[in-house]
Amino acid sequence: MKKEELGFETIQLGHGSGGLMTRDLLDKIIFKSFSNPYLDQKHDGSIININGRIAISTDSFVVSPIFFKGGNIGELAVNGTVNDVAMCGAMPKYLSLAFIVEEGLKVEDFAAIVNSIKKAADESGVQIITGDTKVVERGKGDKIFINTTGFGEVNPKAKIASVHIQNGDKILLNGFVAQHGMAIMSQREGLEFESTIVSDTTNLNFLVNDLINEFGDKIHLFRDPTRGGVASVLSEISQDIHKGVVIYEDKIPLEKQVAAACEILGLDPLYVANEGVFMVIVDASICDDVLNFMKKDPKGKNAAYIGEITQEHPGKVVMKSAIGGKRIVSPLIGEQLPRIC
């Protein structure tokens, strides 16, 4: 989509009016990109047929910058919500899509974001079925914010809930931590490394679904450690279930470059946001099988067992270092990296 074909160069207030300019923007970019029988009705809502247990999740994305190494706010908005639905043990099927655009956004940027949304939605197997576009005056927003709400069918084999977690359960991650946060952060700080750190934004729904199909109710919990990172998710879980968590420092999958970037910026990788990482807590009996299963999938090839649930120190997360030291991993308090997603 070139600005010559579109007939306008920037998003203007009128594009949020609900009048002809809005329709023009929708027709030329949105409806053209996402055409499907639901959206093609062009109404305020959409009607779908659903039966059974449905997982629903919503997220607004305010990441800055909107284009970053490894992705942009558009695919993040799809993958983020797809993954939240997947963490419920469900296969995402539909997304709603709502934009809040700051007046003056280049229409080429908007179109590029929409293209990424389309691509990410196709890759995840979800359809955009309804949406909304608002425009705010220059200086009253920041380029573009995106809300997506996702709906998915819960896998009948899934029995995912923190109440099922038992002492001795094993904790695994599917891959390297802290990549998304450090990609954004090094870009903001203008840091150059030997190779570029790229965001890990990707969909996780297929691997998650395969795991459920393979291991059923022996999988007790999925969580994606986005804002607040692995440390915050583990802290929340240990408090929710009143059990302890032990993790092993040398088992946390961490890419060298990312570790270096964290050190330079004084950030603990355990608190840095991820977008393509999930944690799975499983019955101890299947730990090795889950690890091997994940390693065969491109999205799990760096999977690792990182720790376990314990009856000791309930409500607390303890990290053991390679040389036998112990420290408490406290939950994140305030903001480490604002607008990371």
Place this chain on the structure above:
Amino acid sequence: MKKEELGFETIQLGHGSGGLMTRDLLDKIIFKSFSNPYLDQKHDGSIININGRIAISTDSFVVSPIFFKGGNIGELAVNGTVNDVAMCGAMPKYLSLAFIVEEGLKVEDFAAIVNSIKKAADESGVQIITGDTKVVERGKGDKIFINTTGFGEVNPKAKIASVHIQNGDKILLNGFVAQHGMAIMSQREGLEFESTIVSDTTNLNFLVNDLINEFGDKIHLFRDPTRGGVASVLSEISQDIHKGVVIYEDKIPLEKQVAAACEILGLDPLYVANEGVFMVIVDASICDDVLNFMKKDPKGKNAAYIGEITQEHPGKVVMKSAIGGKRIVSPLIGEQLPRIC
């Protein structure tokens, strides 16, 4: 909720971190207000049981000012989405709720908005089942933006779609037009009238559902003329169905004070946003019955028949004046009143 009990006066970036400050804000304000079995899971998503045809609609609300005569952005965010779901012929049941807050928003304002959301949700019979809170830096947003996505069960008796509209069908409105837009506008312009113009924001789902139960498939379409007003909705419909629309100027329900405000500001009430108004297009045979039925309901007491569908001038809306003049009602092009909802 007083700021003394909360322990903080303004929303800070850390409240969007995903860490303890986020949890504190959620626990003290959000979870406390909306407690229900779905939300109480405190996870990223929620699982519900659904069977059948489900209507889904999403909207972001960016109205400015956030508090206005007759309401605030919170109840608008509930009623707006509730009504969009209702327009699909469905009874809304669940809402997701996502905030984008500008750093520095007074926590008392935030709490007041949450209270209004709770009240409006209760009145509409919907539950808040999942949500999200993001905070952006001062100057990168404007106090608060809210996205709601609503889910409702389609009434089995509903057969609502523009394809069912026929020549001769009658068009009715449930009440006075242009109230919401003029309430916002006169507040922005600092205009004083003899009495205050208040927003008409309200839920319409119960009256809509009663109409479907009473008149079934003889009701062909519901639409709520929000952004762009009655004129834009009628223009869209006439273009979609390739039929003409005739409306009668002296039949449009318009409150005197609102008419005066429109005149002072040079605005055509047909293009001004509504939040408690719906249009219903019905088989000619039931026009009087629908009118009488609506008039018995407090939300339809000023209902009026305003025009009809015609085979003449397909794709165009024509307004006839009291003295026999005719003019084409063209669709809104750009922005008349930015950030009206």
